[in-house]
Structures are given as C-alpha cells and as structure tokens.
Amino acid sequence: MSSDQIDLFNLDDTAQPSPEDFDPALIPTDVTIPVPPGTYSTMASLKEPCNRCSRCGLGATRTNAVIGRGNPQSDILIIGEGPGQTEDETGLPFIGKAGQLLEKILAAVQLDSEADVYIANIVKCRPPGNRKPSDKEMQACMPYLQEQIRLMDPKIILLMGATAVQGMLGEKTGITKIRGQWREQGQRLYMPMLHPAYLLRNPARKEGSPKWYTWQDIQAVRAKYDELCQVR
Numbered sequence: 001m002s003s004d005q006i007d008l009f010n011l012d013d014t015a016q017p018s019p020e021d022f023d024p025a026l027i028p029t030d031v032t033i034p035v036p037p038g039t040y041s042t043m044a045s046l047k048e049p050c051n052r053c054s055r056c057g058l059g060a061t062r063t064n065a066v067i068g069r070g071n072p073q074s075d076i077l078i079i080g081e082g083p084g085q086t087e088d089e090t091g092l093p094f095i096g097k098a099g100q101l102l103e104k105i106l107a108a109v110q111l112d113s114e115a116d117v118y119i120a121n122i123v124k125c126r127p128p129g130n131r132k133p134s135d136k137e138m139q140a141c142m143p144y145l146q147e148q149i150r151l152m153d154p155k156i157i158l159l160m161g162a163t164a165v166q167g168m169l170g171e172k173t174g175i176t177k178i179r180g181q182w183r184e185q186g187q188r189l190y191m192p193m194l195h196p197a198y199l200l201r202n203p204a205r206k207e208g209s210p211k212w213y214t215w216q217d218i219q220a221v222r223a224k225y226d227e228l229c230q231v232r
C-alpha cells in the first residue's frame with residue numbers, strides 16, 4: 001500500500017487528536033487540520049462545515065455542498081464521484097438523469113433509495129465542468145466521508161465508478177475490469193459498479209453490455225444484502 005493510499009484512507013485513529021483537543025470549527029479552514037473520529041454526531045451536522053469549507057479549491061465555486069440523502073440507518077452506502085450541476089443547485093446527490101437511473105437500478109431489486117440506502121459522494125462540492133476530482137481534492141474531502149461511514153456503519157458499500165473505487169480502495173484499475181468483484185476491507189464489503197452516467201452513454205441492454213453487467217452486479221448486491229442484513 002502506498003503512502004498516498006494511507007493518506008486517502010485516513011484511518012490511523014491513534015495518531016489523531018480527540019475532538020476535545022482542538023476547535024472543530026477550524027476544520028473547514030485548513031486541509032492540514034485532521035478530523036478525528038467522533039467530530040460529528042449526525043449526518044446533518046456535516047452540512048454547515050461543508051458549506052463553508054475551503055479545504056480544497058472546489059469550495060470556491062460551489063453553490064451547495066452535497067452531503068447525502070437516504071437513510072443513514074440503512075446497511076447500504078452508495079458512493080459516487082461528486083456533485084453535478086443539478087446536485088450543486090439543490091444540495092442533493094444523484095438527482096439528475098444519472099440519479100433517476102440509479103433509482104431504477106435499485107428498484108429493480110426492490111431497494112428504495114430513501115429507505116434502504118444512503119447516497120453520498122467522494123467530494124462534497126462540484127468540480128467545475130464535471131471534471132474528475134483531483135487526488136488532492138479527494139484527499140481533502142475524505143475525512144468528511146470517513147465520518148459519514150463511521151456514523152452510518154454500513155455493511156455494504158457500492159462504489160459507483162472508477163473515482164469512487166480509487167478514493168475508497170486506492171485502486172486505479174479500470175472500472176470495467178473490476179466491476180462486480182467484491183472487496184473486503186475493515187469488515188465492510190465493497191462492490192465496484194459502473195457509474196449510472198456511463199450507462200446513460202451506453203444504452204444497449206444485450207448480454208455483455210454495461211447495462212447487462214450492472215443488472216448482474218445489483219442482483220449480487222441484493223443477494224449479499226439478504227444474506228448479511230435481512231437474516232439476523
């Protein structure tokens with residue numbers, strides 16, 4: 001594992017101060033200020049700091065930071081890349097055309113986007129022109145996402161697209177090569193999947209098409225969810 005990857009994960013709790021040791025109000029002002037586990041007590045409490053955050057340059061052009069939507073008590077977390085224009089305008093993730101397709105993908109296996117999953121992104125602020133966030137931007141924002149994961153404690157994390165895979169697992173392998181392959185890390189299961197925006201650009205449904213692979217992958221997710229979360 002590279003040092004970059006360790007930084008991205010930011011999991012070394014022992015090296016971090018407790019929230020009592022410093023002023024958490026300073027977190028959004030400087031990327032060098034760590035975000036110790038326990039800094040935030042609810043998903044909603046991330047909204048204000050993210051909306052005034054300048055830990056990376058994306059804060060300069062945002063309209064709204066996008067924290068997440070759905071059920072933070074559910075067992076499935078879905079992570080995308082970053083907000084697009086509609087998300088930036090509304091402060092909600094996955095609500096444009098890609099979001100509508102995500103709803104359909106979930107509904108195909110009887111998962112409701114408001115009740116059965118929580119949806120967030122690797123970065124909270126929109127990259128201009130919908131470009132991919134840089135490694136530095138992902139690293140700057142990762143502590144907020146790690147807090148969301150700590151608060152939610154999901155069993156299954158769906159990684160929608162290559163940026164989510166890189167941000168969470170540090171893997172730069174092409175998404176078409178690793179989609180559908182479970183990864184296990186820190187007692188959580190990660191499923192890399194094709195991003196719905198990619199599916200919109202590739203509408204074919206025949207066997208071997210991106211949509212066909214996504215159908216296989218979401219069925220695998222449903223089966224694992226039933227195995228892990230429904231039968232307790």
Ligand code: SF4
Binds near residue numbers: 060124
């Ligand atoms: S993307 Fe994340 S780190 Fe960058 S300004 Fe927005 S909230 Fe802060």
